Amino acid sequence: MTKEIIKIQDLHKVYDQHSEKPYEALKGVSFQVDEGEFVGIMGASGSGKSTLLNILATLDRPTSGNVQIDGNDVTQFTSNEMANFRSNKLGFIFQSFNLLETLNVFENIVLPLSLQNTNHRIAQQKVRQIANKLGLENLLTNYPTQLSGGQKQRVAAARALVSDPSIIFGDEPTGALDSTNARDLLDMLQQINSQGVSILLVTHDPFSASFCKRILFIKDGKIGDELKATGKTRNEFYQEILEKLGTFEQ
Amino acid sequence: MLFKISISGIKARWRDYIVLFSGMIMASAIFYMFEAIALNKKFVTSTTVGQSAKVVFSLGSILLIIITLVYILYANNFLMSMRKHDYGLFMMLGAKSSKIGTLINLETLTVGLFSTLIGVVAGIGLTKVISNMLVTALDIPVKYFQAVYNPAIWSTLILFMILFIVAGLMNARSFTKTAALKLLNSESKTDWKQPRTKRLIGQAALGVIFLAMGYYSLDHIQQLKGLSILIGLVTIVCGTYFIFNSFFVILLERLQQSVLNKRGINSFTIAQLKFRIHDYTKILSIVSLLFSLALGAITVGIGLQNGLPETANAKSAYVIATTNPSSKMAELIAKTHGKNENNYQQKVTKKAVYYRLSEFSRQPIEYPTFVSNGNPQGNLQIKKSRLGQLGNSHSQPYQQLRTLQNVNLKTHQIKFVSDQVFSKVSGEINHLKLIRVKDLNGQSASLKAIFDLQKRELGSKVVQSMGESLILYEFVKNIFSSMEFMGVFLGIAFLAMLASCLMFKILSGIDRDKTRFEMLNKIGTSQRSLKRSIMLQIMGLFGLPAALGLINVGFGLQMFVKASLLHHAYQAFAYSSIGFLALYLVYYVITVLIYQKVVVPKAQNER
Ligand SMILES: Nc1ncnc2c1ncn2[C@@H]1O[C@H](COP(=O)(O)OP(=O)(O)OP(=O)(O)O)[C@@H](O)[C@H]1O
Numbered sequence: 001m002t003k004e005i006i007k008i009q010d011l012h013k014v015y016d017q018h019s020e021k022p023y024e025a026l027k028g029v030s031f032q033v034d035e036g037e038f039v040g041i042m043g044a045s046g047s048g049k050s051t052l053l054n055i056l057a058t059l060d061r062p063t064s065g066n067v068q069i070d071g072n073d074v075t076q077f078t079s080n081e082m083a084n085f086r087s088n089k090l091g092f093i094f095q096s097f098n099l100l101e102t103l104n105v106f107e108n109i110v111l112p113l114s115l116q117n118t119n120h121r122i123a124q125q126k127v128r129q130i131a132n133k134l135g136l137e138n139l140l141t142n143y144p145t146q147l148s149g150g151q152k153q154r155v156a157a158a159r160a161l162v163s164d165p166s167i168i169f170g171d172e173p174t175g176a177l178d179s180t181n182a183r184d185l186l187d188m189l190q191q192i193n194s195q196g197v198s199i200l201l202v203t204h205d206p207f208s209a210s211f212c213k214r215i216l217f218i219k220d221g222k223i224g225d226e227l228k229a230t231g232k233t234r235n236e237f238y239q240e241i242l243e244k245l246g247t248f249e250q
Numbered sequence: 251m252l253f254k255i256s257i258s259g260i261k262a263r264w265r266d267y268i269v270l271f272s273g274m275i276m277a278s279a280i281f282y283m284f285e286a287i288a289l290n291k292k293f294v295t296s297t298t299v300g301q302s303a304k305v306v307f308s309l310g311s312i313l314l315i316i317i318t319l320v321y322i323l324y325a326n327n328f329l330m331s332m333r334k335h336d337y338g339l340f341m342m343l344g345a346k347s348s349k350i351g352t353l354i355n356l357e358t359l360t361v362g363l364f365s366t367l368i369g370v371v372a373g374i375g376l377t378k379v380i381s382n383m384l385v386t387a388l389d390i391p392v393k394y395f396q397a398v399y400n401p402a403i404w405s406t407l408i409l410f411m412i413l414f415i416v417a418g419l420m421n422a423r424s425f426t427k428t429a430a431l432k433l434l435n436s437e438s439k440t441d442w443k444q445p446r447t448k449r450l451i452g453q454a455a456l457g458v459i460f461l462a463m464g465y466y467s468l469d470h471i472q473q474l475k476g477l478s479i480l481i482g483l484v485t486i487v488c489g490t491y492f493i494f495n496s497f498f499v500i501l502l503e504r505l506q507q508s509v510l511n512k513r514g515i516n517s518f519t520i521a522q523l524k525f526r527i528h529d530y531t532k533i534l535s536i537v538s539l540l541f542s543l544a545l546g547a548i549t550v551g552i553g554l555q556n557g558l559p560e561t562a563n564a565k566s567a568y569v570i571a572t573t574n575p576s577s578k579m580a581e582l583i584a585k586t587h588g589k590n591e592n593n594y595q596q597k598v599t600k601k602a603v604y605y606r607l608s609e610f611s612r613q614p615i616e617y618p619t620f621v622s623n624g625n626p627q628g629n630l631q632i633k634k635s636r637l638g639q640l641g642n643s644h645s646q647p648y649q650q651l652r653t654l655q656n657v658n659l660k661t662h663q664i665k666f667v668s669d670q671v672f673s674k675v676s677g678e679i680n681h682l683k684l685i686r687v688k689d690l691n692g693q694s695a696s697l698k699a700i701f702d703l704q705k706r707e708l709g710s711k712v713v714q715s716m717g718e719s720l721i722l723y724e725f726v727k728n729i730f731s732s733m734e735f736m737g738v739f740l741g742i743a744f745l746a747m748l749a750s751c752l753m754f755k756i757l758s759g760i761d762r763d764k765t766r767f768e769m770l771n772k773i774g775t776s777q778r779s780l781k782r783s784i785m786l787q788i789m790g791l792f793g794l795p796a797a798l799g800l801i802n803v804g805f806g807l808q809m810f811v812k813a814s815l816l817h818h819a820y821q822a823f824a825y826s827s828i829g830f831l832a833l834y835l836v837y838y839v840i841t842v843l844i845y846q847k848v849v850v851p852k853a854q855n856e857r
């Protein structure tokens with residue numbers, strides 16, 4: 001039996017609830033992700049993908065519903081528990097990198113460890129390890145402004161990975177990258193996933209999605225459909241996604 | 251480690267922090283200077299005003315503390331706006347709110363402690379310079395003025411540390427209450443909502459009505475007494491707020507519909523300004539009110555000095571009276587310019603003083619009197635005496651002459667006789683010299699020398715009881731000069747702070763604007779029009795509160811005029827406004843330059 005890492009039941013999110021025009025972005029989302037899975041979430045712009053991910057990452061609170069991550073009901077967390085949870089269990093990769101311009105690459109990557117007060121020598125070792133893995137070893141003293149988009153995203157990924165999270169969230173992490181860089185990042189995510197880290201990736205790019213093992217389609221604030229990659233080559237899966245989008249989007 | 255990150259954050263935004271630092275340093279330096287004066291008992295009590303000066307100075311201290319608090323809150327706001335994104339990211343990565351709070355407090359306190367320490371040192375230096383300057387330029391007798399004064403150092407340090415702790419706690423609270431997501435995305439958000447036209451018009455009308463009420467009540471201080479100030483304060487504060495909340499938005503909306511809007515990037519400029527003013531209502535109201543207060547303080551300070559000659563003349567038409575002046579005295583008198591001399595021969599017997607009537611018909615003695623030209627308080631006029639009046643010992647000219655003689659002759663009868671009779675009276679001939687000076691303030695230096703010599707020759711006790719107006723002039727000058735000193739000092743301090751408050755507020759929006767200007771640059775707007783747009787926007791933000799502030803002072807002065815506290819108020823107003831606006835302009839230019847430097851993208855060929 002595999003353990004489930006995420007379990008969501010009947011999740012609702014209403015924006016501006018008490019205003020004249022409340023907007024229900026999520027209308028009862030339920031799904032689950034098993035440990036070690038690589039799940040993609042696809043959907044049109046405005047369908048609620050980022051909203052969902054922000055709630056999962058405890059950056060936002062749901063209006064109602066149940067969110068269990070690694071056995072904890074994150075909706076019941078106090079703000080300190082949320083902070084602990086984020087720094088110990090989660091890695092987050094944004095579309096817009098979100099690096100601190102004032103810190104160099106090393107300092108950016110080590111940030112989550114400093115937040116946990118990790119011993120400096122251990123932290124340094126970890127950063128070197130992860131930097132080597134992502135090909136950043138020669139860039140550690142550079143500042144973000146001296147990096148290309150792809151390099152920046154690798155730094156962001158390194159920062160997400162450095163604290164050995166049990167799950168990584170990505171909100172369109174390839175959105176600002178060209179196809180080669182996007183491919184490199186996705187290859188890397190796949191490799192990390194093969195080592196047992198669960199990944200939840202939000203994207204509307206079919207190519208990115210084809211790297212996942214399973215794809216959930218979200219439409220009008222609900223999970224509409226699901227695709228599985230079991231037994232297919234990546235190319236076959238890609239074609240299937242394209243077809244699905246063709247029927248799903250209209 | 252996190253602290254190290256904080257420091258590196260400060261290092262990287264060094265230029266912004268310099269602006270912040272210099273502002274804080276200035277605030278604490280100003281406060282130190284003021285306290286060095288206000289707390290210095292020797293100084294405060296030496297200025298003849300004594301206790302009342304102490305009250306005035308404590309009042310000044312309270313005002314200064316309030317404005318300093320507002321100032322520090324704004325400066326901190328600016329500080330935090332620079333750190334929003336970083337702290338948001340920390341929280342995202344899992345930093346606990348308590349840790350973020352500690353960081354914010356630490357950062358605020360570090361910045362605060364450093365700037366206060368430097369500020370005190372700067373304050374000591376400035377106190378030296380300014381006191382010297384004031385003593386020479388304004389001819390103010392600032393004695394006992396100590397630049398290094400321990401109580402002032404302590405009170406400055408303690409007050410500022412308290413203020414920074416409060417500011418740090420407030421910052422930490424507002425930060426940890428805000429969701430990480432909001433902080434992360436804070437740059438892309440605006441809270442601009444299109445207000446309803448009806449509400450705008452209502453508010454604008456209300457604003458004008460409030461202001462009118464305020465001005466009216468200040469103008470009627472004689473009927474309303476203390477109530478006048480209270481009503482004025484409340485209505486003008488409300489009026490100013492409403493005006494900024496509505497009136498200017500309406501004005502700008504009109505501009506948007508005009509042809510002007512269609513030229514160049516004017517549409518952008520006007521829209522930005524409109525958005526800004528709405529966003530800035532509170533700070534613009536505060537700036538405008540402080541502007542009024544500061545300008546008012548300076549104007550009243552200077553105005554009092556202007557009215558000094560009138561006050562002195564009310565006592566006597568003659569500023570100096572001297573009997574048988576010594577050669578030194580004659581020399582000093584000769585050096586005084588723009589004077590009228592009356593010289594009378596005098597013979598003294600046991601019971602009477604004799605004068606030649608002929609001399610009084612040639613040089614009639616003058617005396618001050620109040621004539622009511624519709625003004626219930628009366629207007630001061632200097633009149634020439636008629637010969638007939640002199641025979642009456644109750645007449646004003648007679649009484650005046652009596653006090654102008656040597657003090658030991660007060661009980662003697664004064665007799666005006668023909669030349670023949672005069673020559674027959676036994677005794678030596680004394681020479682009574684009475685001097686009027688047209689421009690008392692202009693001749694104040696030589697008057698002071700004469701006053702000092704008189705005190706040396708006759709003893710200050712005797713001089714105190716003399717009838718010449720010099721004694722009153724010097725006495726009141728002491729009072730007024732400490733008031734003027736305070737008015738000018740507080741005025742400039744307020745100006746410096748209000749202008750930098752505004753500067754901080756404007757500069758704290760710089761990040762948001764940066765992307766807007768980059769966009770404009772990308773679609774091909776020239777550097778020149780970008781710079782011009784910045785100049786106009788900031789001009790609007792600086793100019794509007796100043797304009798309203800000027801109007802406020804213009805009407806507010808009526809209060810002092812009607813209460814007969816100020817003479818030539820509007821002349822003083824003109825001078826102080828010019829000086830004030832010149833200083834204000836400096837802040838405007840600095841803000842524009844900083845803004846342009848940060849926001850306008852560099853052309854590629856420039857580097
Ligand atoms: N803070 C907010 N306040 C109000 N409405 C919001 C807010 N954030 C998102 N929404 C609304 O919720 C809906 C879902 O937004 P969300 O950001 O989750 O979409 P998305 O699927 O991530 O879109 P995209 O692919 O464009 O990023 C949108 O219609 C949006 O207008």
Ligand SMILES: [Mg+2]
Pocket residue numbers: 049050051
């Ligand atoms: Mg999104």
